[in-house]
Amino acid sequence: MAVFAGVRAVLFDLDGTLIDSAPDLAAAADTMRASRGLPSLPLDRYRHLAGSGARGMLRAAFDLGPDHVDYEALKAEFLANYMACMTERTLPFAGVAELLSRLVDGGMRWGVVTNKARRFTEPLTQSIRLFETASTIVSGDSTPHAKPHPAPVQEAVRQIGLTAEQCIYVGDDERDIVAGHAAGVRTVAARYGYLGPSADVSSWGAHAVVTSPLQVLQLLDMP
Structure with missing residues (x-):
């Protein structure tokens, strides 16, 4: 796995x-x-669409x-329901806490x-202690445009005080990679999240692909 030179910050999708x-x-x-x-559906019926938020959940629940x-x-x-329960079962993926600490x-x-x-972003991240060390958190309505527009990534780079060339962006959706490319940062596709086996990540054009959070460390020139 090639190492990205000159990286001083890592940006992540949530x-x-x-x-x-x-x-x-x-x-x-x-x-x-x-x-x-209506009868309850198993989590597996929802999981692969979770990255699409309300649109994905309503597709799974009601087609x-x-x-x-x-x-x-x-x-x-749906959003009212989610606001009421969004911190009850949500946890970092295995390896994320160690990744961010390192x-x-x-x-x-x-x-x-x-x-x-x-x-949603603010109360959710405030409920999970590991986000205390984040240098910036840019939400979907923090800028006039959401991803795949580059504006949110550009705003994060600005807030973090670096250049695009000094940042990489890690995400589990094609729109993350599109936004990252347009913002001029190097991009990493995360295969470990909600992507099903049929997802053609190779077509996204990411600079690298990782299959676990800790693999991100292998892309960085750091002690």
């Missing part, structure tokens, strides 16, 4: 990259099914998308760039 929020997202959607007298006449009302109901110990800064709205 859901599916740093934290496994699928159980809480699924619970919010499954509560909607229960309230309508409908944004073009459905009831979508906006169902989305509002980044900090090695003098590397790190931050988050997520499409999750700030009203």
